[in-house]
Amino acid sequence: xxxxxxxxxxxxxxxMLPHRYPFLLIDRVLSCEPGECVTALKNVTANEEFFQxxxxxxxxxxxxxxxxxLAQTCGVLASKTANTxxxxxxxxxxxxxxxxxFKRQVIPGDQLILSGQLTKRKxxxxxxxxxxxxxxxxxxxxxxxxxxxxxx
Numbered sequence: 427x428x429x430x431x432x433x434x435x436x437x438x439x440x441x442m443l444p445h446r447y448p449f450l451l452i453d454r455v456l457s458c459e460p461g462e463c464v465t466a467l468k469n470v471t472a473n474e475e476f477f478q479x480x481x482x483x484x485x486x487x488x489x490x491x492x493x494x495x496l497a498q499t500c501g502v503l504a505s506k507t508a509n510t511x512x513x514x515x516x517x518x519x520x521x522x523x524x525x526x527x528f529k530r531q532v533i534p535g536d537q538l539i540l541s542g543q544l545t546k547r548k549x550x551x552x553x554x555x556x557x558x559x560x561x562x563x564x565x566x567x568x569x570x571x572x573x574x575x576x577x578x
Contacts, residue, residue: 442511451495463543464503472534487532492566496556500542522571530565550574
């Protein structure tokens with residue numbers, strides 16, 4: 427039986443993921459069904475450090491940071507599925523990105539809804555299908571390949 431978890435808060439996310447400010451890119455997990463899927467959100471604010479240089483006068487969230495936010499979202503799913511995480515010394519590392527597409531700019535004031543679905547798992551390699559939306563419009567989608575890593 428799978429358990430659906432609602433509203434994983436910021437403190438719990440920090441126990442699962444090793445990322446910290448300014449690189450922790452998810453604010454809340456809205457739902458998570460271990461072994462299946464996850465939905466999280468990122469509130470995009472004008473005071474994000476990356477907007478200072480990308481681009482002055484025309485702030486746009488970099489696509490690579492949208493992919494990182496998706497990877498962190500999928501990291502929460504992996505952590506809940508494997509019942510382990512950063513507090514145990516376990517991290518999820520990018521191993522590949524396929525079929526990445528960017529469909530909409532993300533700007534200050536947007537709320538990025540991030541979703542990931544576990545599509546395949548073989549030992550320490552995890553595959554996810556992920557997408558980011560703003561106001562139900564697709565902003566980014568990609569297939570992510572990640573590896574569980576336990577530092578020595």
